[in-house]
Amino acid sequence: MSLSAAKVERLPLAPLTTLGVGGEAELWLIEDVRQLPEATQEAYKVLGAGSNLLIGDDGLEERVIKLGCSFNSLAEVDGRLEFWLGAATPLPGLVRRAAELGLSGLEGLLGIPAVLGGAIAMNAGTRFGEIADTLVEVEMFVGGGLERLNAHTLNLSYRHSSLPKGAIITKAKLALSASSPEKVKTLMDKVDTARKGQPKIKSAGCAFKNPLGDSAGRLIDQAGLKGLRVGQAMVSFEHANFIVNLGGAKAADIVKLLALIQEKVSPPLEIEWERWGFKLPLEQSELYDMVDGE
Numbered sequence: 001m002s003l004s005a006a007k008v009e010r011l012p013l014a015p016l017t018t019l020g021v022g023g024e025a026e027l028w029l030i031e032d033v034r035q036l037p038e039a040t041q042e043a044y045k046v047l048g049a050g051s052n053l054l055i056g057d058d059g060l061e062e063r064v065i066k067l068g069c070s071f072n073s074l075a076e077v078d079g080r081l082e083f084w085l086g087a088a089t090p091l092p093g094l095v096r097r098a099a100e101l102g103l104s105g106l107e108g109l110l111g112i113p114a115v116l117g118g119a120i121a122m123n124a125g126t127r128f129g130e131i132a133d134t135l136v137e138v139e140m141f142v143g144g145g146l147e148r149l150n151a152h153t154l155n156l157s158y159r160h161s162s163l164p165k166g167a168i169i170t171k172a173k174l175a176l177s178a179s180s181p182e183k184v185k186t187l188m189d190k191v192d193t194a195r196k197g198q199p200k201i202k203s204a205g206c207a208f209k210n211p212l213g214d215s216a217g218r219l220i221d222q223a224g225l226k227g228l229r230v231g232q233a234m235v236s237f238e239h240a241n242f243i244v245n246l247g248g249a250k251a252a253d254i255v256k257l258l259a260l261i262q263e264k265v266s267p268p269l270e271i272e273w274e275r276w277g278f279k280l281p282l283e284q285s286e287l288y289d290m291v292d293g294e
């Protein structure tokens, strides 16, 4: 079969993220693993569903690699307990499909708007379960070729994996257990109830990781910061660990808001989002200094 070239375009990244901010980059849309050697010739980032990202207003110098529809294998989920899935398979559809088939293991991931690759990279989850619970093996493009790694080598823990630097997950093997649609639904209803208080408008989920034994949302709320606003970025009234984009927020607004929150809350909160297109770590950026001057 002949290999067609990857689609390459310079595009604004904001529409490719759930937060809806971020400038331009060169986007490489990949439909075949054989396009990856060329795509990875220069510095790059790998984009999933863009649901845990804060991208700078000036965009990225690196190219952005995104796996396209041919890495979505949702249609192949047919009731087997163990299966390989492409890394661009959307989690919401996968959770729903497993529930219909009475397969258990993914219920805790209900409501997470990731694709499989991004969910593995961040070990997405809730207190009801995380992707690590079902992950058996991962195939990734790394060092110029494909490699398969057992899931335990990725050291998946709370919102963390130790993927090799530059690795692009292409597919993953999951193992689910046989249950019934009714039992799966009962657990999913609990997860749904736990998420009821989360905002439905543009965000990137929780901005900060929970400190051990506490909730960042509770701490930010207790500090009286709900409704705190910089430009069009605001601490959600519904859940204080969500920063929402009211429409047209700039990354610069959000950076300032993050700093204001960190200044006013103790213990110190660690940012959960990955940040792209910032020259310095946010904590050392000029925008953070500006907060002191106000």
Ligand code: FAD
Residues within 6 Å of the ligand: 018, 045, 046, 047, 048, 049, 050, 051, 052, 053, 067, 087, 111, 112, 113, 114, 115, 116, 117, 118, 119, 120, 121, 122, 123, 124, 125, 126, 159, 167, 168, 169, 170, 203, 204, 205, 206, 274
């Ligand atoms: P992206 O945000 O696009 O990228 C995140 C990281 O994954 C980046 O480092 C990226 O390079 C890497 N990545 C993506 N694809 C690949 C790949 N193929 N190979 C290698 N690396 C890759 N998270 C939770 O854990 N629990 C929640 O309950 C939760 N709720 C949320 C609710 C809302 C409304 C939103 C907007 C977000 C929520 N999140 C939650 C955050 C987010 O969905 C997760 O962190 C998710 O894992 C990010 O996946 P993504 O596909 O969007 O990845």
Ligand code: EPU
Residues within 6 Å of the ligand: 125, 126, 127, 128, 194, 195, 197, 204, 205, 206, 207, 208, 209, 210, 214, 215, 216, 217, 218, 219, 221, 238, 239, 240, 241, 272
């Ligand atoms: N709380 C407040 N005020 C708020 C928010 C929360 O007082 O504004 C209190 C709640 O009343 C509750 C406690 O804080 O007593 C915990 O709140 P919640 O159940 O909402 O859980 P969370 O710790 O804030 C975590 C994850 C979410 C995940 C939910 C559901 C983190 C940082 N957050 O939130 O994950 O969806 O549990 O399991 O781990 C994400 O990571 O992006 C994310 C959304």
